[in-house]
Amino acid sequence: MKKTYDPMLEEFQTKTIHEFSKTLEIFGLAPGDARLFTTLYITSSPMTLDDMSETLGKSKTSMSTGIRNLLEHGLVERVWIKGVRKDLYQANENLYHSFLDSYVEKWVQATNSHKLNLLQIQNDLKTNIQHFQKENVAEQANYLYECTEEMKIFHDRIADAFRNIRNSTERK
Amino acid sequence: MKKTYDPMLEEFQTKTIHEFSKTLEIFGLAPGDARLFTTLYITSSPMTLDDMSETLGKSKTSMSTGIRNLLEHGLVERVWIKGVRKDLYQANENLYHSFLDSYVEKWVQATNSHKLNLLQIQNDLKTNIQHFQKENVAEQANYLYECTEEMKIFHDRIADAFRNIRNSTERK
């Protein structure tokens, strides 16, 4: 890696990092993690925790936890270079794939799990219908049930949309 | 509106609110705002700030700011009822539409604006190419340019995906 530095180039890099991080934050990535990821992304060679610490001006501990987050999301990978003792990390190859794989998958799973919980609630509501009638709240109970029904539909449509994104990714 | 209350029904309502709020949080809605919205959603009649305050056990001020957020997102609407002095609010009719309209639109706009900024950076990079050569950082500058190019592609694909969601909404 070249060790040459130019203030103007650095300015451009900072701007780029800032700009792209904003996009990643839309996906729910924490601002700090987004900056870390983008930094790795625009750096041509793998970085050590100390490199990142220096570049971002934050503690090594921050880098360690940040990297762990990114690893869990599958956005970053650990790299081995013969003779180098420190851990090396780099951003995953295909930006689009790794990102959508990570987030879309997470969303699909989340919506599914929430939908199952709603189903459970609906079942429990049905089971207790005589209780509600006795307590004279059958009308409200019924309204709640209708609401959960609409929520289920909402989940379905969201899940569909997410799956579409995922599938359109695979045809590449 | 019936004034009858039943602990068990209330339990179910709380559970439902909790569950659906989690889904809304995926979209970046703050946890408090998500709970507020869902509360409005499962309540059959419009609510005043005091109603919400009592139901959620938070201050009226919180409700006021929360409602403003939801209004800005187009998730909630103000309702007039003759003879009632207090402001009344209710969740928007079509859950799916109002939610996607709000968030997908926001995302599309955000990605577009970020992409324009990237274009600007690319232009500036090109303009200063002779400077980079003089400073012996042409290689890094070039690498940065390639990165921004990939970022642009990323933006395009994301924007496509969002537009698909939006369009599939409209055919309904």
Added chain:
DNA sequence: AACTACATACAGTTTAAACTGTACAGAGAA
């Protein structure tokens, strides 16, 4: 085995967000 270099667990600190109560401005009613 002893030594060195590294990543991370942990506790303490700083920073930012969420929330509350009071106080005020504006709309209606009298």
Added chain:
DNA sequence: TTCTCTGTACAGTTTAAACTGTATGTAGTT
């Protein structure tokens, strides 16, 4: 106009998140 009621601005407080420095366990080196 005066009085009352309602929403919100603001300042202060509480709560949670982000971050840091030190300490420790572990793996590689001699």
